[in-house]
Amino acid sequence: MRINRTRLQKHLEKLAEIGKIGETGVCRLAHSKEDREAVEVVKGWMEEAGLTTKIDGFGNLIGRMEGTEKDKPILMLGSHIDSQPYGGRFDGTAGALGAIEVVHTMKDNAVIPKRTIEVICFSDEEGSRFNKGVFGVRALAGLLEEGELERKDKNGVTRKEALKEFGVEPDLSESPVYQKGDIEAFIELHIEQGPVLESKKKPVGIVSGISGxxxxxxxxxxxxxxxxxxxxxxxxxxxxxxxxxxxxxxxxxxxxxxxxxxxxxxxxxxxxxxxxxxxxxxxxxxxxxxxxxxxxxxxxxxxxxxxxxxxxxxxxxxxxxxxxxSEPRYCADWIKNIMKAEDKQLDLDSPVLMSGPFHDALFMSYISDYGMIFVRCEKGISHNPLEFAEMDDIEKGVQLLYQTALRIAQGEKA
CATH class of the missing domain: 3.30.70.360 (Alpha-Beta Plaits)
Known part of the structure; x- marks a missing residue:
């Protein structure tokens, strides 16, 4: 079962038009009107993929596909769609839209998972607006700090005001949303944002852990x-x-x-x-x-x-x-082993490498086992409009994500 490359590419191209700057740049700051527009568009794609959707009080967009075995801990996939003020088209979005494509491919092939699957576009991963990011994922994991909603952007707007403008009523008492044991695995695909895969001439990498x-x-x-x-x-x-x-x-x-x-x-x-x-x-x-x-x-x-x-x-x-x-956090061996087995089936020969940048997965690691897949990006450039990843490489990475997710969704666990 192959993912639909054409559909994924169209979604990536459409999302890049929201908050577009110059020819290839993107500016979709957290909780902004551009962020809200993007969330609404992506929410529609989630629903087309068969997911029931909601936007929570922290600004996270969540899609859910119910599994047949309700008692099993869920599988969670996702990344983010907010950007830096001078950002690129692939940071976060490749993983968020890739996760939706995984579920859409399951729907296309009439796959009914045993585990419930949730796909999440986390709110404010980047942190550029309020000088403290990964807000949405920290809210889900119960890792918020005092004064989070009072933090101000450069225009004096508080996060609370921005979230209300975004269209949600923030309530920090709702955090944490998930407890340890609720989630069997979280998997995030992301562009590498570094030059290692390009230097090794490899399209995809399996992540060993994230620097603190x-x-x-x-x-x-x-x-x-x-x-x-x-x-x-x-x-x-x-x-x-x-x-x-x-x-x-x-x-x-x-x-x-x-x-x-x-x-x-x-x-x-x-x-x-x-x-x-x-x-x-x-x-x-x-x-x-x-x-x-x-x-x-x-x-x-x-x-x-x-x-x-x-x-x-x-x-x-x-x-x-x-x-x-944050301390360094290592990917779960059992998830890496599934990735390596599926990688071999795909004949990708993906290297194992660490992540210098932190991601939403770093904070998910406090409540769940996690794994990450990296996709090669040209010259390692990211947080820059020149950021670029070949569609061939994204397709390979999302295919590995699909095959890994399928095995976990059908019951494999640590």
Whole structure:
């Protein structure tokens, strides 16, 4: 039983038109009108695939196909359809629409699963609007934190206001939705967002685990003054301090990190942000990841020393807030073994590789066994309109997803 490549490609192309920027880019920020439009379109495709649908109070779109054995823990498939503000057409959507195609192919072939199957398009995976993502999946798993609904975007809109504008009434008391034991397996297909598969000349990869991310926001405060009159040795320049910390952090990761370690400063805010005023306050983000938790901890401690020493030398004060912290999470061996067996049947010879980026699957791992399939993307480019995956590769990945899902849906388990 083969998936319907033509149908899947049409869905990918149609979804890419919603929030389109330029020729190939996409901007569908979480809970925005573009996000809502996309959810409505995808909801229709779920229903065409035979799924009963709902949009929950966290903005998740959920489709359900009832199995014949109601007592069995369910199989869950999915990803996300929100995007970065300067994003591509395949990040999240390949997995979300691929999951719908899996169920649609079952319907086309009159397959009635033993396990109930749920397909989910998770709300706000990206985190770009409210500076904290994977909101929908964390809500389902009971991993939300205090103040989630009060977080504001750059326009001062709170998440609660945005969700209401989106069309739902958020109620954090409904979290968690699922408990351990409710879900037998969660499987997510995603573009790799890295260059490993391309370097190996392989269209598909089987994921071994996901690196654990730490997201920090560092705020440095000095004192503003006239750029033309305050002598250099009397300045408390927050920008200079931030620049030194960022540079030393980069060298730390390059010199002492492993092959699996990555560190990034991706956002910087300056106050008062004027050409002829010494910067008084600088806020910047730090993203540190490694699949080796012990090594990540050592680097984090060295980072804090760098911040302490630098702010002291420039007479600055600093605060560090923790936005996200997750340990590395490994894919279930029994799911990987099914994937490997089906991969052999498809003659894909897919390598096993780790994921540096985190995904919804990382947080599903706290309540369920999980597995992931990666699809090759050109030059490893993602979070960029140039992001591209060949349809041939997506088809192979979704076919592997289908065959893996079919075995689990018909009763296989750990």
């Amino acid at each position: 991310p730490i997201w920090l926001t560092v705020t440095l405060e000095g004192f503003a003054g006239h750029a033309g009159s305050v002598p250099m040795h009397l300045r408390k320049d927050a920008m200079v301090g931030a620049s030194e910390i960022i540079s030393k952090f980069d060298r730390l990761i390059k010199n002492e990190g492993k092959d699996t370690t990555v560190g990034t400063v991706g956002s910087v805010q300056v106050f008062p942000n004027s050409r002829n005023i010494i910067p008084e306050k600088v806020e910047f983000t730090i993203d540190l990841r490694d699949i080796d938790l012990e090594h990540r901890t050592k680097l984090e401690e060295k980072l804090y020393t760098i911040i302490e020493e630098t702010t002291s030398s420039y007479n600055l004060t600093h605060t560090i807030s923790e936005d996200t912290r």
